Amino acid sequence: MTMISEPTSPTPHEPRLNRALRKLIHTQRVAALGTLNAQGKPFVSMVPFAIEPDSATLVIHVSLLAPHTRNLLSDPAVSLMVMQAEAPLEPVHALPRVSLDGTAARLTPDSAAWQAARSAYLARFPEAEMMTRLGDFSFFAIKVTEARHIAGFGSARPLAPEDLTSVLHYL
Template identity: 30%
Template sequence: MAEMKQDELNAYSAACRALQDGKQSVLLSTLNQAGNPEISYAPAVRDGQGCFYIFVSELAAHTANLLSHPNCSVLLIQDEQESRNIFARERLTYQCDVEKVERDSAKGVEILEQMESKLGQTVKLLRGLPDFHLFRLKPTHGCYVVGFGKAFEVDPASGELIHLSEDKVKR
């Protein structure tokens, strides 16, 4: 298979950024106390370094999971109605390290204000509830899939894409 041309790679990079920028939530995969995976979702915002922030209740299983296993995977995926082929939906996954952020710290206040601005007044209500925790999800590795034969490693810091050709996948 021929190497991908730079202009084509640039177009995929822009599409990857658009997928991330177009979502207000992430699908979240965590590990429970028994080490079994659980999936859920949470509204999220991103900072300038590409980290995701979620504000979640102790009543949600994923909160206990994140507190006991500080890593997770997030998925951003194209809506089914927008996909031309259900088997090849555009999607981006990140493996993330998780860190709890104190709500009343300077960073916590900044992120919660950003969440309120981007996600609406519900955040203001949730800030008054003591069982909510703010988490920073720092991507360590990413994979962006656009369709058949169009998969890329994503550098979480720079957003740079590296095409995963058939040769690279088989290694």
């Protein structure tokens, strides 16, 4: 089992909601990925994700055999949801979560962006090292363009681009 350290803030003056979002994104390792198929119908799947801080992108490593990968290749528009795990006896309506909309780009094997994505991914999922050598898997970098953060019941906000970049840039 991989231990996940709690992220630290880049400055002591980081807003409380940004700290909460940073903790959510850096402690949850799985997202619901929404793509559109060739007929324009939505398709949702589960993907492990990592954060590549230099480019402020989310990184996924997916098989070309998977429907969501085929969808990404035909339409790079994506939406992801990252949410805190449910806790017994806690209200599910208050679960912290963030919806992230963006564009996915398939990374060219052995390019600088691919190497950075692979490093970020393996830092989070070292057990996936062998999978990164399989020919039917590809890294995709997701550039997030919009986000909506729910920090708890009654605490919802659109995320300003500079806040999102700050959260993703800093580990």
